[in-house]
Amino acid sequence: MILRHFITLAILTLTISGCSLLPTKKVEIVSKPIQIDIMQPDLPRPVQLTAPQWYVVSEAVITNPCKKTISFDPKKFDENGVEQLKRPKACAKEDTENPDWPDGYTYLDRFLDEMKEQNNGEVVFVATTIGDYKVMAEDMQELKRYIKQLGEVVIYYRDVTMPSGEKGVGVAIEKKGE
Amino acid sequence: MAAMKESYEKQGQALMNMSRKNAEIEAEKAEYLAIFARHNLDMLAIKKPGLIENRFRNASDAVMEGLEDDTEALYNLSNPDAND
Numbered sequence: 001m002i003l004r005h006f007i008t009l010a011i012l013t014l015t016i017s018g019c020s021l022l023p024t025k026k027v028e029i030v031s032k033p034i035q036i037d038i039m040q041p042d043l044p045r046p047v048q049l050t051a052p053q054w055y056v057v058s059e060a061v062i063t064n065p066c067k068k069t070i071s072f073d074p075k076k077f078d079e080n081g082v083e084q085l086k087r088p089k090a091c092a093k094e095d096t097e098n099p100d101w102p103d104g105y106t107y108l109d110r111f112l113d114e115m116k117e118q119n120n121g122e123v124v125f126v127a128t129t130i131g132d133y134k135v136m137a138e139d140m141q142e143l144k145r146y147i148k149q150l151g152e153v154v155i156y157y158r159d160v161t162m163p164s165g166e167k168g169v170g171v172a173i174e175k176k177g178e
Numbered sequence: 179m180a181a182m183k184e185s186y187e188k189q190g191q192a193l194m195n196m197s198r199k200n201a202e203i204e205a206e207k208a209e210y211l212a213i214f215a216r217h218n219l220d221m222l223a224i225k226k227p228g229l230i231e232n233r234f235r236n237a238s239d240a241v242m243e244g245l246e247d248d249t250e251a252l253y254n255l256s257n258p259d260a261n262d
Contacts (some may be wrong), residue, residue, distance in 0.1 A: 032181075033240075042257065047190040056231035058224045107227040129211035130220045133234070138211060140241055145207045147245065151252045152199045157190040158255060 043154065055119075055125075057111040064098050064128040065103065066091035 068085035076084040093099055102109075115125050128136070224231045 040256060043253050043255060044249075046253045047245055049243045049246055051235070054231060054234040054238065056234060058225040058227045060225060060227055062228070071195050093197040130223055134214050134219065137214070137237070137241075141207045141210050144241065144245055144248075145203055148203045148248055149200050151248060152196045152203070154252060156192045156196040156254070159195075160189045 037163070040158060040162070055111050057107045057112075059108050061104055061106050062101070062110060064096045064101050067095055067097060069095070077097045 024078050060095045066089075068087050069084050069091075070088055072084060072086060078084055088095075094101075098105075111125075112123055181203065
């Protein structure tokens with residue numbers, strides 16, 4: 001009976017500690033960066049804008065030039081063979097480019113006439129000052145700057161997250177005088 | 179290690195490109211705003227409203243078209259076939 005217990009105990013001991021008797025395998029830990037493919041989102045559709053029609057008016061008189069009726073000496077012709085004419089320095093009102101304009105017709109008069117024509121004879125319009133136009137133009141440039149710079153940030157993130165070799169393309173910078 | 183180095187170099191290069199472009203964008207804005215500083219618009223508008231009217235209209239067209247082109251260039255990054 002004692003022997004049986006002894007054998008059982010010996011088997012149990014060997015079973016529990018058996019793995020420690022086997023040779024160990026060395027585990028090697030290596031740090032290696034892995035390429036993560038980041039899905040690039042669709043960028044928002046481009047803006048579609050319509051430029052407003054500006055009117056600049058003052059009480060300056062609009063020039064109403066004479067119609068071109070005088071030949072050059074010698075005669076001049078354009079590339080299509082049509083004779084080029086010059087304007088006389090003075091002429092009758094009916095010989096001007098806009099004979100229906102009254103004398104001293106100003107930019108303000110023309111603007112008011114145009115507004116009446118657009119609004120069934122009523123004078124109605126939204127006005128701004130030169131100073132406010134400047135403010136608006138400066139604000140527009142500031143918004144443009146922000147949109148463009150934000151675009152560059154988008155390009156930066158695309159460049160650094162796209163697989164090697166692929167590259168984003170920047171927006172064009174307009175340089176005057178080139 | 180080499181891959182990490184390459185990644186840092188890539189980021190550094192992209193960051194440099196972005197900074198350069200941003201500086202160009204700032205300069206472009208300053209150039210436009212300098213036009214106002216160089217001219218007395220009030221006086222010009224009083225004396226030559228027709229001339230200033232054309233300038234305002236053309237400048238507005240240019241700004242709107244510029245914004246459309248810039249946002250289209252960005253859009254084309256994710257949709258390269260959009261123009262096809």
